[in-house]
Amino acid sequence: MNELTYAVIGTGAIGGYYGAKLAHAGHNVHFLLHSDYEHVRQHGLKVSSCDGDFELQNVQAYADTHAMPQADVVLVGLKSTNQHLLRSLLPPLLKDDTVVVLIQNGIGLEADVQSWFPHLRLAAGLAFICSAKTAPGHVRHQCYGSINIGNYSCPDKERINAILADFIDSGIDAHEVEYAEARWKKAVWNMPFNGMTVALHTQTDRLLSCPSTRQLIYEQMMEVIHAANALGIEGLDESFAQKMMEMTDVMVPYSPSMRLDFDFRRPMEIDYIYTRPIDEARRVGAEMPRLQMLERELRFLENSGQRD
Amino acid sequence: MNELTYAVIGTGAIGGYYGAKLAHAGHNVHFLLHSDYEHVRQHGLKVSSCDGDFELQNVQAYADTHAMPQADVVLVGLKSTNQHLLRSLLPPLLKDDTVVVLIQNGIGLEADVQSWFPHLRLAAGLAFICSAKTAPGHVRHQCYGSINIGNYSCPDKERINAILADFIDSGIDAHEVEYAEARWKKAVWNMPFNGMTVALHTQTDRLLSCPSTRQLIYEQMMEVIHAANALGIEGLDESFAQKMMEMTDVMVPYSPSMRLDFDFRRPMEIDYIYTRPIDEARRVGAEMPRLQMLERELRFLENSGQRD
Numbered sequence: 001m002n003e004l005t006y007a008v009i010g011t012g013a014i015g016g017y018y019g020a021k022l023a024h025a026g027h028n029v030h031f032l033l034h035s036d037y038e039h040v041r042q043h044g045l046k047v048s049s050c051d052g053d054f055e056l057q058n059v060q061a062y063a064d065t066h067a068m069p070q071a072d073v074v075l076v077g078l079k080s081t082n083q084h085l086l087r088s089l090l091p092p093l094l095k096d097d098t099v100v101v102l103i104q105n106g107i108g109l110e111a112d113v114q115s116w117f118p119h120l121r122l123a124a125g126l127a128f129i130c131s132a133k134t135a136p137g138h139v140r141h142q143c144y145g146s147i148n149i150g151n152y153s154c155p156d157k158e159r160i161n162a163i164l165a166d167f168i169d170s171g172i173d174a175h176e177v178e179y180a181e182a183r184w185k186k187a188v189w190n191m192p193f194n195g196m197t198v199a200l201h202t203q204t205d206r207l208l209s210c211p212s213t214r215q216l217i218y219e220q221m222m223e224v225i226h227a228a229n230a231l232g233i234e235g236l237d238e239s240f241a242q243k244m245m246e247m248t249d250v251m252v253p254y255s256p257s258m259r260l261d262f263d264f265r266r267p268m269e270i271d272y273i274y275t276r277p278i279d280e281a282r283r284v285g286a287e288m289p290r291l292q293m294l295e296r297e298l299r300f301l302e303n304s305g306q307r308d
Numbered sequence: 309m310n311e312l313t314y315a316v317i318g319t320g321a322i323g324g325y326y327g328a329k330l331a332h333a334g335h336n337v338h339f340l341l342h343s344d345y346e347h348v349r350q351h352g353l354k355v356s357s358c359d360g361d362f363e364l365q366n367v368q369a370y371a372d373t374h375a376m377p378q379a380d381v382v383l384v385g386l387k388s389t390n391q392h393l394l395r396s397l398l399p400p401l402l403k404d405d406t407v408v409v410l411i412q413n414g415i416g417l418e419a420d421v422q423s424w425f426p427h428l429r430l431a432a433g434l435a436f437i438c439s440a441k442t443a444p445g446h447v448r449h450q451c452y453g454s455i456n457i458g459n460y461s462c463p464d465k466e467r468i469n470a471i472l473a474d475f476i477d478s479g480i481d482a483h484e485v486e487y488a489e490a491r492w493k494k495a496v497w498n499m500p501f502n503g504m505t506v507a508l509h510t511q512t513d514r515l516l517s518c519p520s521t522r523q524l525i526y527e528q529m530m531e532v533i534h535a536a537n538a539l540g541i542e543g544l545d546e547s548f549a550q551k552m553m554e555m556t557d558v559m560v561p562y563s564p565s566m567r568l569d570f571d572f573r574r575p576m577e578i579d580y581i582y583t584r585p586i587d588e589a590r591r592v593g594a595e596m597p598r599l600q601m602l603e604r605e606l607r608f609l610e611n612s613g614q615r616d
Contacts, residue, residue: 005366046529063348075417118596199507200608200609201606202608202612203529206401206608206612207608210607210608210611211607212604212605212607212611213604213605213607215604215606216601216604216605219597219601258530266564289527289597290597290598290601291603293524293527293597293601294601295520296520296521296524297507297508297520297521297524298521298525299518299520300510300514300515300518300520300521301506301508301519304510304518306452
């Protein structure tokens with residue numbers, strides 16, 4: 001089998017990390033950059049990682065997808081607030097059998113991209129990682145780092161296996177998972193913690209150490225689980241919520257990406273992390289009143305600026 | 309009929325205003341004071357009011373209810389966070405036929421006091437007023453000022469009428485209302501706005517001008533109305549929620565008492581404004597998920613100090 005060609009759209013905390021790991025292991029990776037383009041072209045990419053630091057020189061960096069070669073695999077690490085950009089960014093990269101992996105948070109991401117590109121082969125990438133872009137061309141990887149791939153619309157199972165093999169070969173803990181179950185399982189953690197750390201200006205540990213918000217987080221997790229069950233998705237029950245609580249108990253105090261976005265006055269990913277799952281659940285009769293209230297609070301905070 | 313003797317417990321924004329109005333009209337009013345006792349004894353009470361300023365000299369001021377005469381009517385303007393103090397404050401003031409009027413916000417206030425004093429004659433006072441104590445012995449009355457009296461456990465209807473007559477005679481817009489309906493109608497406004505202005509650190513006008521929080525406030529009002537209906541209380545429906553929205557639209561931007569308590573680091577009245585009505589509704593099968601979430605957020609903010 002020929003070696004796969006990779007394109008990374010959104011070379012930040014997520015796309016930058018996984019793309020750099022693949023390139024560092026010798027894979028053929030082309031990076032789309034925006035504000036960091038000049039810096040990375042001259043100085044390369046730097047990854048400070050709990051698994052060992054490394055640097056990439058002579059990065060295949062681009063400022064425009066029209067200048068990039070077509071790819072076998074496109075890894076999308078874009079913030080979902082910029083999802084609409086994929087309509088113009090993707091076409092130059094696509095061959096008939098290109099697989100696009102959306103390494104993003106939320107529900108409904110693949111459905112939207114599929115509606116724009118009906119024949120595209122799509123997969124979800126569920127990243128379990130604490131990382132941040134701390135300077136131009138510099139990704140800081142604090143802990144974790146595994147990725148789960150869920151096949152959304154790729155008929156070629158072998159291609160999914162080849163991507164997984166490349167990730168594993170590059171030192172990344174990667175597994176295949178069932179698409180819908182995986183997206184909703186991630187939502188069980190993401191929906192409570194992303195918004196609540198913004199709404200109460202706090203971190204995961206303090207939400208769990210206060211009995212009132214600990215109970216609220218659990219109730220919100222159960223809203224996601226009931227919604228997933230109503231949508232016919234199996235594999236999620238009360239024990240999964242308990243597992244997520246316990247996992248978060250032993251994590252270091254953590255500010256999820258939405259809290260960082262809010263603090264740095266970047267747009268928050270409210271549409272795909274809240275509005276879409278709430279709408280999808282409502283279509284099958286499952287209400288999520290606490291998470292809908294959280295969505296409304298986040299809209300207020302986003303519309304009316306900072307908390308003052 | 310003999311002239312009624314009044315005692316005021318909690319001479320602040322509410323008790324201070326109504327007590328001073330009665331005294332200014334010539335009624336016999338005795339005031340319990342705490343931190344302002346010395347000031348009021350020497351300088352009297354001052355009311356700066358949208359209806360005209362006035363001052364009371366030679367106020368009948370006390371630092372201890374044991375020094376006060378027994379009263380025909382006790383007006384309680386205490387913060388409900390200090391409700392337990394009534395167990396020791398009230399007995400020296402009580403005759404067999406004393407009526408105690410709780411001019412406080414929340415649900416369950418009368419039931420608790422009744423459980424401590426099974427034979428006491430109780431009424432609720434629902435104050436519609438914007439006022440604040442801005443300095444020792446100084447109440448600033450910005451607008452509104454009416455009071456509704458709901459009879460809870462006073463068999464002597466004439467006594468309630470006599471109290472209403474004294475209020476009206478003192479220039480106060482006062483009406484008799486049905487107890488349970490009145491308490492729950494007030495909760496329709498209090499439960500959304502008190503907590504939401506704390507949780508989002510804002511005022512009534514901004515909550516209503518953002519479409520997301522406007523919808524949330526309406527949903528929270530409907531939770532209160534459904535709870536009241538489940539408890540068998542009539543007179544509340546969707547049109548009442550709409551009326552409360554429209555009334556608040558034309559109010560000046562307003563910080564409810566809980567927002568002021570939070571900002572000045574005083575305890576918030578979470579128990580009687582949130583926990584009690586939520587518990588009472590649950591007992592008849594009515595859940596209030598959004599208001600319960602708000603209660604949990606408020607407990608977090610109270611437990612963990614200020615917002616950051």
